Amino acid sequence: MTKYHKGQFVKVKVTGIQPYGAFVETLDHVEGLIHISEVMNDYIHNLNVFLSVGQIVKAKVLDVSSDGKLNLTLKENDYFRRQERKKEKKSVLDEINQEQTIGFESLRQKLPEWINKSDLY
Known part of the structure; x- marks a missing residue:
């Protein structure tokens, strides 16, 4: 029987x-999955942007399977909460509507507005 339980941080x-997902192991060699x-x-497109093999992270146990493996979050x-907040700040480029046709004249008109917005961040 495992010593880990739901709600515990490890x-x-x-x-x-x-x-x-990422396969992980506790210090006492209990396997798990995030x-x-x-x-x-x-939404995460590439997990390698946030995690790498060998990295040690603090995770919370969501569940322990019947074979003792951990399901983690x-x-x-x-750290990962701060990464989410960073993503909340959108780039000026995110505001450009994909359907909108942008030409040199409209860029010239929008540039002062974009500069002002960038100064706010």
Whole structure:
């Protein structure tokens, strides 16, 4: 029987990364998985941007399977929460509507507005 329980925070080492999540191991060699949807609330296209093999992170136990493996989340890890807040600040380029045709004249008209917005950040 494992000593880990739901709601507990544990330090884990990333042992492998797949498109669907990161395989991890506790210091006493209990295996687990952090599903890609449990890294942060934002959509993540590439998990390698946030995690790397060998990295040690603090994760929260969501569940312990019958074979003792851990199902973990990073959503309550302060580092990953800060990453979410950084993503909330949108670039001026994010405001350009894809359907909108941008030409040199409209860029000249928008430039002062974009400069003012960039100064706010």
